Amino acid sequence: MTAPARSQVTGRALLLLFMVLTLVPFVTLFSTALQEPGTIPTGVSWPSDPHWGNFADAWRVAHLGPLITSSLLIVLGVVPVSLGLAALAGYGLATLRVPFGNAIFLLFVLGLTIPFESLITPLYYQMQQLGLLNSRWALILPLIAMYMPFGVFWMRAHFLAVPAELTEAATIDGASAWRAFLHIHLPLARPALSSLAILLFLWTWNQFVLAIVMVDDPLKRTMAGALGAFQGQYGTDIVLLSAGALLIMAPTVLVFVVFQRQFTQALLQGAVKG
Known part of the structure; x- marks a missing residue:
C-alpha cells in the first residue's frame, strides 16, 4: 500500500x-x-x-412549550444585535484607520480569556441595580456583551482577508466607508455572518447557568434552564431528565444540520484567519 x-x-x-x-x-x-x-x-x-x-411527560413537566417562546425571544434579542455590532466593529478595526485600533482589538482579545464563571456575581449585582432581575433583559444584555470579544475577533479576521483593492476601488468611485461596508463588504461577509449566527444561536439556546442565576421565573428562562424542573426534593428523575435533554438539544442539532454547509463554507473562505 x-x-x-x-x-x-x-x-x-x-x-x-x-x-x-x-x-x-x-x-x-x-x-x-x-x-x-x-x-x-x-x-x-x-x-x-x-x-x-x-418525551410527552418531559415536555409537560418542564413546560417546554412556553420555554420555546421564551428562548426564541431571547435569541431574537441577542443574535441580530450581536451580529450587527460585531460586523461594524470588525469592519472598523480591519479596514478603517481607527485611533488606537490595535489597543482596542487587544482589549477584545483579552476579553476572550476571562472565565465566564467569574462574571456571574458582578453581572447579578449590576442587573439588580438596574432593576432587570427576573426579566429576559437580564439575559439578553449580558449575553450581547459577552459575545462581543469573539464576534469582533471573528468578523475582523474575515474583513482582513478581503482584498484591499476592493476598498480602494470603491473609494476611487466616490463611495464612503459606510457605503462600501453596506454594498461591498457586507455581502461578501455572508458566510462569516451566517456561521457566527449559528454559533451565537447555539450558545444562547443552550445557556443554562446565567438563566438560572438571573431569572427566578422558570417560564422566562431558556429551554436549557428547564433541566432544573426534573430535580425533585429527594432526587432526580434520570429518565425524564434524559428525555428532556434530548428535546432541548433537538432544535440546536436541527439548526446545525440545516446550516452546516454555510458554516463549513465560512471556515474554508478564511473567516477564522488573521
Whole structure:
C-alpha cells in the first residue's frame, strides 16, 4: 500500500472513531430516555418495553412549550444585535484607520480569556441595580456583551482577508466607508455572518447557568434552564431528565444540520484567519 493510500485509510479510520465517540453519548441518552420512569438505568440497553410517552411527560413537566417562546425571544434579542455590532466593529478595526485600533482589538482579545464563571456575581449585582432581575433583559444584555470579544475577533479576521483593492476601488468611485461596508463588504461577509449566527444561536439556546442565576421565573428562562424542573426534593428523575435533554438539544442539532454547509463554507473562505 502506498503512502498516500495509507494516509487516506488512517484519516478515514480516525473520522470513524470520532464519529462513534460522538454518537455514543446520544445513544446512551436515547436508551435511558425510553426506560421506565423513576428507575435508575445502568449501562446502555434497549428496553424491552420502550416508554415513548416519556418525551410527552418531559415536555409537560418542564413546560417546554412556553420555554420555546421564551428562548426564541431571547435569541431574537441577542443574535441580530450581536451580529450587527460585531460586523461594524470588525469592519472598523480591519479596514478603517481607527485611533488606537490595535489597543482596542487587544482589549477584545483579552476579553476572550476571562472565565465566564467569574462574571456571574458582578453581572447579578449590576442587573439588580438596574432593576432587570427576573426579566429576559437580564439575559439578553449580558449575553450581547459577552459575545462581543469573539464576534469582533471573528468578523475582523474575515474583513482582513478581503482584498484591499476592493476598498480602494470603491473609494476611487466616490463611495464612503459606510457605503462600501453596506454594498461591498457586507455581502461578501455572508458566510462569516451566517456561521457566527449559528454559533451565537447555539450558545444562547443552550445557556443554562446565567438563566438560572438571573431569572427566578422558570417560564422566562431558556429551554436549557428547564433541566432544573426534573430535580425533585429527594432526587432526580434520570429518565425524564434524559428525555428532556434530548428535546432541548433537538432544535440546536436541527439548526446545525440545516446550516452546516454555510458554516463549513465560512471556515474554508478564511473567516477564522488573521
